[in-house]
Amino acid sequence: MDKSITMEEVLSIFKDEMTIMVGGFMGVGTPETLVSAVDQSDVKDITLIANDTAFIETGVGPLVVNKKCKKVITSHIGTNPETGRQMIAGELDVELVPQGTLAERIRAGGSGLGGILTPTGVGTAVEEGKEKIKVDGREYLLEKPLRADVALLKAFKADKAGNLVYHSSARNFNPLMAMAADTVIVEVEHIVEVGEIAPDEVITPGILVDKIIVQGGNH
Amino acid sequence: MDKSITMEEVLSIFKDEMTIMVGGFMGVGTPETLVSAVDQSDVKDITLIANDTAFIETGVGPLVVNKKCKKVITSHIGTNPETGRQMIAGELDVELVPQGTLAERIRAGGSGLGGILTPTGVGTAVEEGKEKIKVDGREYLLEKPLRADVALLKAFKADKAGNLVYHSSARNFNPLMAMAADTVIVEVEHIVEVGEIAPDEVITPGILVDKIIVQGGNH
Amino acid sequence: MVTLVPPQMAAKQIIAARVAKELKNGDVVNLGIGLPTMVPNYLPEGVNVILQSENGYVGLGPVTVEDPDLVNAGGQPAGVIPGAAFFDSGFSFELIRGGHVDVTVLGGLEVDEHGNIANWMVPGKMVPGMGGAMDLVTGAKKVIVAMEHCTKKGGSKILEQCTLPLTGKGVVDVIVTEIAVFRVTKEGLVLEELQEGVTLEEAKEKTEATFIVSPNLV
Amino acid sequence: MVTLVPPQMAAKQIIAARVAKELKNGDVVNLGIGLPTMVPNYLPEGVNVILQSENGYVGLGPVTVEDPDLVNAGGQPAGVIPGAAFFDSGFSFELIRGGHVDVTVLGGLEVDEHGNIANWMVPGKMVPGMGGAMDLVTGAKKVIVAMEHCTKKGGSKILEQCTLPLTGKGVVDVIVTEIAVFRVTKEGLVLEELQEGVTLEEAKEKTEATFIVSPNLV
Numbered sequence: 042m043d044k045s046i047t048m049e050e051v052l053s054i055f056k057d058e059m060t061i062m063v064g065g066f067m068g069v070g071t072p073e074t075l076v077s078a079v080d081q082s083d084v085k086d087i088t089l090i091a092n093d094t095a096f097i098e099t100g101v102g103p104l105v106v107n108k109k110c111k112k113v114i115t116s117h118i119g120t121n122p123e124t125g126r127q128m129i130a131g132e133l134d135v136e137l138v139p140q141g142t143l144a145e146r147i148r149a150g151g152s153g154l155g156g157i158l159t160p161t162g163v164g165t166a167v168e169e170g171k172e173k174i175k176v177d178g179r180e181y182l183l184e185k186p187l188r189a190d191v192a193l194l195k196a197f198k199a200d201k202a203g204n205l206v207y208h209s210s211a212r213n214f215n216p217l218m219a220m221a222a223d224t225v226i227v228e229v230e231h232i233v234e235v236g237e238i239a240p241d242e243v244i245t246p247g248i249l250v251d252k253i254i255v256q257g258g259n260h
Numbered sequence: 261m262d263k264s265i266t267m268e269e270v271l272s273i274f275k276d277e278m279t280i281m282v283g284g285f286m287g288v289g290t291p292e293t294l295v296s297a298v299d300q301s302d303v304k305d306i307t308l309i310a311n312d313t314a315f316i317e318t319g320v321g322p323l324v325v326n327k328k329c330k331k332v333i334t335s336h337i338g339t340n341p342e343t344g345r346q347m348i349a350g351e352l353d354v355e356l357v358p359q360g361t362l363a364e365r366i367r368a369g370g371s372g373l374g375g376i377l378t379p380t381g382v383g384t385a386v387e388e389g390k391e392k393i394k395v396d397g398r399e400y401l402l403e404k405p406l407r408a409d410v411a412l413l414k415a416f417k418a419d420k421a422g423n424l425v426y427h428s429s430a431r432n433f434n435p436l437m438a439m440a441a442d443t444v445i446v447e448v449e450h451i452v453e454v455g456e457i458a459p460d461e462v463i464t465p466g467i468l469v470d471k472i473i474v475q476g477g478n479h
Numbered sequence: 480m481v482t483l484v485p486p487q488m489a490a491k492q493i494i495a496a497r498v499a500k501e502l503k504n505g506d507v508v509n510l511g512i513g514l515p516t517m518v519p520n521y522l523p524e525g526v527n528v529i530l531q532s533e534n535g536y537v538g539l540g541p542v543t544v545e546d547p548d549l550v551n552a553g554g555q556p557a558g559v560i561p562g563a564a565f566f567d568s569g570f571s572f573e574l575i576r577g578g579h580v581d582v583t584v585l586g587g588l589e590v591d592e593h594g595n596i597a598n599w600m601v602p603g604k605m606v607p608g609m610g611g612a613m614d615l616v617t618g619a620k621k622v623i624v625a626m627e628h629c630t631k632k633g634g635s636k637i638l639e640q641c642t643l644p645l646t647g648k649g650v651v652d653v654i655v656t657e658i659a660v661f662r663v664t665k666e667g668l669v670l671e672e673l674q675e676g677v678t679l680e681e682a683k684e685k686t687e688a689t690f691i692v693s694p695n696l697v
Numbered sequence: 698m699v700t701l702v703p704p705q706m707a708a709k710q711i712i713a714a715r716v717a718k719e720l721k722n723g724d725v726v727n728l729g730i731g732l733p734t735m736v737p738n739y740l741p742e743g744v745n746v747i748l749q750s751e752n753g754y755v756g757l758g759p760v761t762v763e764d765p766d767l768v769n770a771g772g773q774p775a776g777v778i779p780g781a782a783f784f785d786s787g788f789s790f791e792l793i794r795g796g797h798v799d800v801t802v803l804g805g806l807e808v809d810e811h812g813n814i815a816n817w818m819v820p821g822k823m824v825p826g827m828g829g830a831m832d833l834v835t836g837a838k839k840v841i842v843a844m845e846h847c848t849k850k851g852g853s854k855i856l857e858q859c860t861l862p863l864t865g866k867g868v869v870d871v872i873v874t875e876i877a878v879f880r881v882t883k884e885g886l887v888l889e890e891l892q893e894g895v896t897l898e899e900a901k902e903k904t905e906a907t908f909i910v911s912p913n914l915v
Contacts, residue, residue: 066752066786067772069765092786093826119825120772128824137824140751141790141832145373148787153576153618154364155377155393155400161794161835164813164866167827174374174393176404181374185395197766202562208460209783210753210775211766216785220577236561241427242461243564244785246537248507248529248579285534285568286554288547311568312608338607339554347606356606359533360572360614367569372794372836380576380617383595383648386609416548421780428565429535429557430548435567439795455779462782463567465755467725467747467797 043201045232046252051078054191054224054252058111060088062147062189062218067093067120068100070211072195072228074256076101079109079193086111090147090189092140092214093117094124105133114187116140139167142184144217150186151220157184192222196245199229200236203250204243212244219249226252262420264451265471270297273410273443273471277330279307281366281408281437286312286339287319289430291414291447293475295320298328298412305330309366309408311359311433312336313343324352333406335359358386361403363436369405370439376403411441415464418448419455422469423462431463438468445471490627490657493674496521497655498584498625502528509533509575509615511585512553514625518584531580533611535571538563552611575611576618583619585612587626587654589641592688594651594663596624597643609646616647628656628685635687637661637668658682661690669693708845708875711892714739715873716802716843720746727751727793727833729803730771732843736802749798751829753789756781770829793829794836801837803830805844805872807859810906812869812881814842815861827864834865846874846903853905855879855886876900879908887911 055061061079065071071091079087080103089110094117095102102121104110112134118124127133138146145157158181162168172183194215197208205227207215219225227250274280280298284290290310298306299322308329313336314321321340323329331353337343346352357365364376377400381387391402413434416427424446426434438444446469491514499521502508508528510516522528530539533552540560551557574580589597596616599609616622629635637654654661659682660672668690673682679692709732717739720726726746728734740746748757751770758778769775792798807815814834817827834840847853855872872879877900878890886908891900897910 067768069752069768069772093828115826117826117828119823119828125824129821137826139827139831140786140829141794141836144785144787144790148573149377151577152573153379153578155379155395155398158374158377158402159794160372160374161832163835165831165863167831174402176374176402179374183377183393183395200562204562204564206460207783209764209767209777210750212783213753213786217787220573220579240536240538240559240563240565241425243566246564246566246574247562248531248537248574286550288534288550288554312610334608336608336610338605338610344606348603356608358609358613359568359611360576360618363567363569363572367791370795370797371791372796378576380614382617384613384645386613419780423780423782426565428546428549428559429532431565432535432568436569439791439797459754459756459777459781459783462784465782465784465792466780467749467755467792 044203044250044253046254048078048254048258051075051226051252051254052082054226055079055082055084057084058086059084059191060090060189062090062192062222063101064194064213064215064218065091065095065100066210066213068095070195070213070215071095071100072193074254074258075193075226075228076104080104080107085109088112088114090114090187092143094121096120097123112136114138116143144214146184146187147214147217147221150188151217154186156186159184187221189222190224192218192225194218194225194227196227196229198231198233198238199227199250199253200233200238200247202235203227203247203253204238205245205250206238206242207244216245219245224251225249226254228254228256230256263422263469263472265473267297267473267477270294270445270471270473271301273445274298274301274303276303277305278303278410279309279408281309281411281441282320283413283432283434283437284310284314284319285429285432287314289414289432289434290314290319291412293473293477294412294445294447295323299323299326304328307331307333309333309406311362313340315339316342331355333357335362363433365403365406366433366436366440369407370436373405375405378403406440408441409443411437411444413437413444413446415446415448417450417452417457418446418469418472419452419457419466421454422446422466422472423457424464424469425457425461426463435464438464443470444468445473447473447475449475491517493657494625494655497660497674498623499523501623501653502526502582506581507531507537507579509580509583509619511612513586515584515586531574532557533571533575535568536563536565572611572614575614578618578620580619582621582623583615584623584625585615587624587636589636589638589643590624590651590654591638591641592668592690594649595641596646596651597641599646600644602644612646616650621652622650623653623655624651625655628658635685637686637688639688658685667691670696709735711875712843712873715878715892716841717741719841719871720744720800724799725749725755725797727798727801727837729830731804733802733804749792750775751789751793751833753786754781754783790829790832793832796836796838798837800839800841801833802841802843803833805842805854807854807856807861808842808869808872809856809859810886810908812867813859814864814869815859817864818862820862830864834868839870840868841871841873842869843873846876853903855904855906857906876903885909888914
């Protein structure tokens, strides 16, 4: 069961109006080859879920710059001025979510929870339109789960069954998003044989991974 | 900053009426030396939080058998007949919690969430006395966070800063409980120098660990 | 049917073999203790499944090396296959509740025509606790109940309405016994298949629940 | 005070040095971008803190080897000290929201006498997003705002009531500026300390918020 696919197969997966999660934190841990594939495709009106919109030329930034998105759900847009410009111009719908809440909402989407009860954002603009639940005298926001049609992830190494390990701070949102999408595609630096990653060291089990591509594209 | 302590120091931590979480699944991944210390102490009226009550002679079983507990919060008591006997005789309060819900409640307690919204247990006796929350048309139980005064955990290896790695299925509830107690004491098979566990391989960061003891007791 | 094994064992083998046919190549499967653990012995050629063990791993396999830390969800010594992965109990139930387990096979004390299942306690008699069973029946994509058709006293375990405390409400997809195979549908319980040598009359006689007979059978 | 650095830089150094005194040996600390990152330079002898980086690790340190995968929460190249640990963003915020971070030091656009802080947007002008700031002010055991006392136009940043959208409500514990140190208490804002060479009159003049003067100061 080799999960490697070609770039052509990757491209056939993307559809207009899809919700796509992309791993990474300011471009670190973002699958640049996969993002570039989306960017160069004809796909449009994506809902993008990512920690931040990175920079004009790196990370998920180009997807915003090249107007692939109709909506972005993210915690930070400050390093990519084009996101703010499109938002203010009414060209792009931006939902700003506290980073910890974003992580938990994705986790909830991937783990069958009905949502999360978080103290983060209580008393701020973030609570607008949301249900508040009191538990033992303290107020929490009910934040709803997030899921995607496709997750585009970056890992350091995969075995052919899709077991993943990550490298330093490039881990970030990748393991969470691996739980929360119908199709999970991972870009890796190395593919190794099954058995070469010790079971105690696997971070994302292969059962969550559908497709693997090597950085730069499979040959 | 060496977190190793002696058995005398461990014993000074336990107090009557404490809530104690203990890692393990049917005794596997349970810190037998620490459990034995509690068992042989004068401590009484403990509230014990553990996945199961293990067996008469192993795991957390002896804590029930020797009447150290006034209450047990657990998912399974079937392998330790003494738990059921005390429960039916009215000598022990037993709160049965679905295993996944138990894990999430501990995680919520350790991560500042107000509780969890789970579909597990809806339409069963588990929902009695609990708030039901509807999210997008589906019902979930609001299950409250769990915390403890002390967590007694088992890891395979610690460095002196308390970074932990676990071995095979002995991981189970240990990493979750490391988040959710005021004092976290870990029993390990080996203590190594700081730096000997690679940062990418740490499962429980040392900042969560207060005290370390080697299996069988420090010398 | 002439057989060299005791009738009860034969029943279990018949059930396990039939459950095995419900599994597809690549399925992630969680097996309850007892009868369900026999299912992998009957997998057809070319069908490989990945076993999830709720105490914290995928890739459960036969014991290969002695490791006191490695047990299955019944606490028995276990092994792992190449490509296995260990994780904590929280993540294990993220997988289970989150629909990442394709099939769970578990025993039942009672099942009813509404897809309810009871298998975690008998009030006043046996209260082992639900363990992971409630999460499994709630979260697994397909719930197969593998059990003998009747109690030791001969009463039907497939009822109009469960009488014991439920493990899950409306969660069962398939019921496999040594008598028959039922599917729970919106229209009600459907008898899909009779085991070899069983007549429709026998199935009706031994089943309290009302069921529809699949057109394939008549 | 005669100084060889530009006044604004001097202000930042004064603030960072004073914040450093709030930290205890062994504290787990999360530092916001900009001024807060200067704090470790001023830690007293014998005080070592463990830096948490919300993008996924504890044990942030200076760059030692080139690793494009290793950045701080501002996206800048970073390093780790021995004993560091990496984890995912979910776990990172479990630590933050769960009270496992002892202190967070962050800048502010506005702070008020109720302990409110605003530092994530200026409507119509600058909407970078809150990143991890809302979780940090909600979850960290101690929230220190490290900022210059006044805006570039000379207006007080310590107000009776914040006018900008809040990052957190009633969450601030300590405010350190180049003018003074305030603590937020149940009784209201308390002026605890004046920076060297600053008079009480100057502090009053530059602070819009009402504050109590600590008995230690009179």
